[in-house]
Amino acid sequence: MNDLVITVSKDELICKEGDLSRDLYKIVSGKLMICSRNNSMVTPLAYLEPGEYFGEFSFFDGMQRSADVIATEESTLIKIPLAELKKQFPRWLLLTTKSMTKKLRTMGEVISHKGIKRKKATTTPLSIEEQRHYYNIIVNS
Numbered sequence: 001m002n003d004l005v006i007t008v009s010k011d012e013l014i015c016k017e018g019d020l021s022r023d024l025y026k027i028v029s030g031k032l033m034i035c036s037r038n039n040s041m042v043t044p045l046a047y048l049e050p051g052e053y054f055g056e057f058s059f060f061d062g063m064q065r066s067a068d069v070i071a072t073e074e075s076t077l078i079k080i081p082l083a084e085l086k087k088q089f090p091r092w093l094l095l096t097t098k099s100m101t102k103k104l105r106t107m108g109e110v111i112s113h114k115g116i117k118r119k120k121a122t123t124t125p126l127s128i129e130e131q132r133h134y135y136n137i138i139v140n141s
Helices: 056-061 082-088 091-114 128-139
Strands: 005-008 013-015 024-029 032-038 041-048 068-071 075-080
Touching (some): 041 128
Antiparallel strands (some): 013 068, 024 075
């Protein structure tokens, strides 16, 4: 397999919040959990499946990763290196995506500090055991 197609094992940490990596990923198969940490509390933000992308914030704006990404089952990903960005997109589009990403990051910070009122939860909270399990994966990687 070429080095742009990667296979990750169940419970493998793919991206860690705060990392400076800039690659974008597309999920070919499997399932991933996007999560955030507050001390040892792990909160799932989203579950991603085949056809979805992740890592777009850092890919476009060059800032640190905003969340942790863990494979919840064996998964195959296509890794899109930052170098492809400059080949594929015109300058105006890069500036637009950087601006949009900045706004989304700001909105995410406001939500994480002030919370958000929802009528229906989109993700199920993790049990204490599951939080401990994923926390150990993150801090030991």
